[in-house]
């Protein structure tokens with residue numbers, strides 16, 4: 282299965298900046314800024330990484346076909362409409378379909394089985410959004426085929442992920 286975040290628009294799309302989490306960012310500049318609002322119904326990994334981030338010019342929406350993102354203007358002296366939140370805070374708010382779409386069904390299986398923490402896969406307040414690919418999660422946690430099978434991952438996927446993880450570790454220990 283393709284990882285949900287493996288696709289995405291190119292690097293020419295700006296990342297904006299991350300406003301502080303302590304409250305709503307205030308625009309003390311003379312230029313209108315724009316806060317990105319990703320759909321929380323079924324966001325993709327590319328767009329959710331920008332949710333709540335701010336750019337000093339309009340975001341080039343849509344980012345991709347069927348992109349559900351929107352943006353809110355922050356005029357000079359205005360406060361940003363949204364407080365910036367951590368990946369796990371946002372993850373808790375989206376529905377089960379969106380969670381599976383973001384981390385992938387196999388990552389979700391090993392999270393539910395307790396083989397890995399949710400924050401290790403999606404990221405923390407310090408790291409920002411990670412959204413690790415399943416194989417990368419398997420590599421970092423050094424998970425074995427029997428562990429993956431017990432978590433409900435199918436045999437072929439488990440075999441492939443473990444052998445790919447080993448090859449990746451040989452290249453970047």
Ligand SMILES: [Zn+2]
Pocket residue numbers: 324325326327328329344345348349
């Ligand atoms: Zn998207």
